[in-house]
Amino acid sequence: MTQAAGVVLAGGSGTRVGRDINKVYLPIAGRPILAWSLEAFAAHPDISALVLVTRPQDVEHVEKIVDGMDVDVVPGGDTRQGSELAALRHLADRITSGEIDTVLIHDGARPLVSADLVAQVLRAARRYGGAIPGLPSEDLALATDGHVTPISEELVAVQTPQGFLAAPLLAAYEQAAEEGFVGTDTASCIERFTDIQVRWVPGEQRNLKVTFAHDLVVAERFLESR
Numbered sequence: 001m002t003q004a005a006g007v008v009l010a011g012g013s014g015t016r017v018g019r020d021i022n023k024v025y026l027p028i029a030g031r032p033i034l035a036w037s038l039e040a041f042a043a044h045p046d047i048s049a050l051v052l053v054t055r056p057q058d059v060e061h062v063e064k065i066v067d068g069m070d071v072d073v074v075p076g077g078d079t080r081q082g083s084e085l086a087a088l089r090h091l092a093d094r095i096t097s098g099e100i101d102t103v104l105i106h107d108g109a110r111p112l113v114s115a116d117l118v119a120q121v122l123r124a125a126r127r128y129g130g131a132i133p134g135l136p137s138e139d140l141a142l143a144t145d146g147h148v149t150p151i152s153e154e155l156v157a158v159q160t161p162q163g164f165l166a167a168p169l170l171a172a173y174e175q176a177a178e179e180g181f182v183g184t185d186t187a188s189c190i191e192r193f194t195d196i197q198v199r200w201v202p203g204e205q206r207n208l209k210v211t212f213a214h215d216l217v218v219a220e221r222f223l224e225s226r
Contacts, residue, residue: 003047003100004044004046004102005049005050005051005100005104005166006044006047006106006161007091007103007104008037008041008106009053009084010024010055010076010109011055022058023211025061025065028111028210028223033108033111037109041104042070044115044118047104049094049100050069051073052066052072053076053086053087054076081176085176085177087103088103095170096170100166102125102164103169104161105160105186106162107209109209110159110160112208113204114204114206117203117204117207118161121201125164128196129164129165129168129194129197130196130198131198131201133158133160133201134200134202135202162187165196172189172193175193
């Protein structure tokens with residue numbers, strides 16, 4: 001039976017948080033941010049492969065977090081797209097064999113992603129080819145209607161995980177690398193090199209990305225309230 005793969009990106013820094021280490025290794029609610037993000041995918045029954053893309057200089061932090069977890073650690077590239085390509089190439093054999101049919105790509109700095117959102121994105125990606133969670137502006141009636149609709153410029157906040165059928169995603173990224181195309185996000189490569197119409201699913205207010213120091217406080221309060 002085909003399964004999905006989860007890719008968690010952890011190649012950032014702690015500059016805007018005001019720390020001298022990669023922010024994903026900062027603790028919230030007793031555990032590193034990255035540990036919470038990885039757990040959301042490790043616990044999903046349809047995800048058979050979990051890939052963590054990280055910086056070589058963070059190896060000491062990574063070893064502590066993934067100890068006892070079934071996670072493949074891959075060194076990232078110079079850009080986000082390069083890091084995503086590194087993960088896809090790591091999964092390439094399993095993608096081409098059909099073992100992995102869908103890939104979900106997630107920011108390691110989003111520790112509050114829910115199991116429900118992971119499941120919704122996976123279902124929509126398998127049905128439509130590509131799916132992205134997003135929060136529309138508050139004055140739109142479709143903000144909470146729960147339907148899967150085409151992406152539009154009305155979205156004001158795009159989140160992760162973003163899910164895509166694995167084979168066309170890998171092919172798109174290889175073609176982008178060959179042509180020197182650098183997209184603004186994962187969907188831009190899909191839209192340029194495939195016929196897939198990426199859909200959006202309603203995101204979650206609590207699925208915030210830890211970027212600034214106050215985000216650490218907010219995320220910790222959410223986690224402690226679980």
